[in-house]
Amino acid sequence: MSLEKTEIGEQIALRLPLYVNEVLLTLDKKTCIKCDICSKVCPKEAIKVSVVDKKLEIEIDKDKCVLCGVCVPFCPVGALDIQIDKQSKNILTLHEGLPTFPEKISIDEKKCPEDCRKCEELCPVKAIKVRGPNKVEVNKTICMRCPVCLDSCEDGAIIVNPIFFGSIKINTDKCPEGCDLCVQVCPTKAIEMGEDKKVSVKDRYCVFCGACTNICPEKAIDMGRTRVLHGEGFSSAWNFALEKLTSARSVYLDQDDRARKRLVELIEESRVV
Amino acid sequence: MTGPDQQEKLRIGVFICHCGKNIGAVVDPAAVAEYAKTLPDVVFVIENLYTCAEPGQEEIRKAIKEHNLNRVVVASCSPKLHEPTFRRTLTEAGLNKYLFEMVNIREHCSWVHMREKEKATKKAMDLVRMGVAKARLLQPLEDITVPVKKEALVLGGGVAGCQAALDLADLGFKVNLVEKDPSIGGIMAQLDKTLPTMDCSICILGPKLVDVGKHENINLITNAELKSVDGFIGNFKVKVEVKPRYVDMTKCNGCGECVDVCPVILPNQYDMQLKPRKAIYCSFAQAVPLVYAIDKDKCIECGMCMDACDLNAINLDQEPQEINLEVGTVIVATGAEPFDATRKEEYGYGKLENVITSLEFERIICASGPTGGDLLRRDGGHAKKVGFVQCVGSRDEKCGNKYCSSYCCLATIKQAMLIKEHDPEAEIYIFYTDIRAFGKGYEDLYARGREEGLIFIRGRPSSIKENPKNKNPIIVVENTLTNELMEVEVDLAVLAIGLQPTEGARNVAQMLHIPIGADGFFIESHPKLKPVDTPVDGIYICGTSAQPRDIKDSVTTGSAAAARASIPMGAGKFSVEGITSVLVHPEKCTACAICTTKCPYGAIQVKEKGKTPAIIIEASCKGCGTCVADCPFKALDQRHFADEQIFAQIDAALEEDPEDKIISFNCNWCSYAGADLAGVSRFQYPTNVRIIRVMCSGRVSKEMIMRAFEKGAGMVLVAPCHPSDCHYISGNLHAKNRIDQLYKVLPSKGIDPRRLRLEYVSAAEGLVYQRLIKEMTEQLEEFKKQGIVKTPVKGG
């Protein structure tokens, strides 16, 4: 039994139409940065990002998707949403089957100097809007957790929490001449084309989304995540997602971490007061 | 084994039956009796009005004693009806029951030649001559008795299967109830109320299901399917595959903690896909066993259920399990499926959101359904105006279902009454062609319906449209009582769907070797007298697997099947007919082992090819005769259907005017029954055909066919079962191979191959047999005109 799929404008909707109940998955293709995170974490491999006419396209297979909602919390731009009976709800996170992630960004407005708009001007995704003196608005949904704004602020007002750690390397000898597809798709503008017509990546601003690896026609980019920063919450779905995003070794280390934390907890609990 | 007993002189008694007017009004029994007196070795002939009745049987017993008869021929109806009756009569008179031959002058003569009395009488004489010719060569035989295990298999856990299982278990037999779904209950568990009393369906079914689950004699095997069946009555060897639930049945207590945490939401089949369930689920609250199951296909293996389960009952590594059972009898209660209403495109089901089926309606109106029992549409609005469309998927040759599903007329009235109960102001239309209120209390409910103000419109809607503004269905119909075309706009349209055979029915039929009718349902041995037996001993059918039925008839046939099954199991033994294969000329056997390749039962074996002669395992031998027909050295023969006996019948049939005759070899299970059905249905055909009964078309050897042609037969017909339907599995295939080989050889013997026909005729195809004989007779006339069939030179 497959779901009803509709594509209206820039939105893909997958719907399970029951008689009075309804489960609806929506993917906002405009917001979507076509990274590789949701397609990797999906336990049914229902999401696919592909290159069509040198542009990235995203597709969800209505026969494979089971509306489990694993993809939703992982999306860096909040392009995915699941609504059960018209209310956004995620059963896995509700029951702590998936961990929460640390807050993307917090800005201490009190520290902002007057008329300073440096963070707003430099934010690669235009997530920050300075509305007035000591009044800064952040669209936390599209914030990419990159340290551009943090680096721009001389007053230390901004805290940014990335969640992915890893490494990225572009093997420019594989690059086709003049190709700058990776530059076009990088959401944080971390990749740029130099005067020597060769691309290079500013490591610091890479958030390990994977969009560049998706579009590179020559598989010239080696991007690997080694760690994911996360809060409480655990299940096999998380394990599977973590392994797909990072590696088996990273999963082992993560579990080791968790075990150590738990041990500390237990010791605390058993401490005689 | 063959050849008349040298010691005693033959004393044959012939009994000609009138069968009231059934035979007497067409065939002249007195003339046939007179003729019978002239046949060699016939010492006693008498006419009876009803030979099968007690006075008739007494005549036979008396005649045997007074006239020292040692062979008996009864010319009456089909042996498939009364051969056992008369065999019993012989036994009572002290004569071996196999010294009896029955001649069919009713189904194969008087009933099919009703307007050709003279020719019918002549044919009856021929048939009697054939019967006497065989009787002369009959030998006394002993039946083989097999033990019957006091354990049964019931396939299917709907209300019929549960009833059968409970009855057998209460009688003291062990019952294995195999159900393919994770819970028993079937369609009855999905209904809200039952008619005509408006009892809550699950309330009356629930306790039965609990009884099945608890009964110490019932081994409930759910989430399982039948894989294979071998053996015979008393000793069926059954393989069942239990599909993994991924939940440990010994640990799960049905608490449901796992459900809340499961992230995968799916439509629940029990609620006709209208209500949600999770990937780990229990179909309904009263499920038996009350154990959850995981839809592994959709499960994402997140493990949340495992964490939530305190009893550690979830095991995602469960494997399918094979169970071997040995049972004495099998009851088939596999049920039926609701008609897929998308096949009736004109009604817009699946496209128009407010067109639903009657089963979906049951779930909606039920308090445990998606709306809590409120009659709501998909958009949440209350349905005040409801239109019911009858006969959807029934009585409809365009949908391929010509039969009436019987329960839907009253089921609709019941549903309409339920609406009126909730909302007396509701406007309800019922669009019907006929109202069938056949059951007890049904006419009363129909009357109450009219009293409650249901509006009956006689007309079969041609299509359902939709009002785009409010998505109301508009039913397009002609009111045939007022001759007015109507377009009735309603809030909700309910299609009264019928039942159709299950997808797996054909597979089950093949595994059990039981026949399926033209409509796809299993066929009973006799529509009136044996409504739950099948032609295969020890296998019974009940419930909607045999035909669309209401709950009462399903329960009735369930109990009936249990009663029938308890007969051989209670006796602990069953007799197998002594008509088995026998190595009559062991000196001719070269141990070539060709016979072993023809037997699907492994009943004939050659231990060392080329060295040890063939051995027959009589209890496994079904008596088809295929090995006999294919033995290249004629070392084998079949008891009671010996080569000599059949040749005698062929010769007797062709004694006079052979060029006018069609010799038809009919197999006992299919074409002989098909010809009987043609008789029962009074399908008329020309008198040229002379039917010779064999147990299986596989028995018909090349020698028999050539004998017929050599004696001048105009045409020869071999009528096997349809390719996958042979009662003996493959006899018909071997018959076909043989005849294909014969076709190549016939021209060299001066016989036009078109004079030999192989045509498949099933037990349900009376019409086909009639048309076939008509066609062959016309062809025979042509052949005679063209000189292809010649009148044999007298004395040559």
Place this chain on the structure above:
Amino acid sequence: MEDIDFENRHKIINKNKKVVMCLQCGTCTSSCLIPRYLKDYNPRMSFIHALYGSRKAIENPTLWACSVCHTCQDRCPEGVNPTELLISLKELAFAEGLAPKTVAQGTELVLSTGRAYPASAIVDSARERLNLGKLRDVDVKDLNKIAEKTGLREKLNKLKG
């Protein structure tokens, strides 16, 4: 109602064996497109009249309104073949001269020109404009021979009065 006219009834049944299966369910009439334009057009009534051997089956002038769209034939649950049945009834009516004048005119047109629609000056000039050749003449000699031999000519003359 008069008695059933068995002769008429058998005449119709012999032409259409399946008419006896009609249950008068009304699927045909409610599927039909014609009642939208011709009120009281009712094929189901034609069939019950046919079953009773009534003259109404062939005397009903609306019989000729059928457009032979086959919707009824597609849907009839008993396999009555209503479209073919209506054509049979038309044949029986035609044989008795009970057909509208337009039927005679249409048939005459085919027999004289070989075409169902007349070729006119308008058609000729349109063809010229489109660079299509002139419509060629059709040889209707054989067609008229067939009309003679099959009795069509006789029936047509009867119709024309």
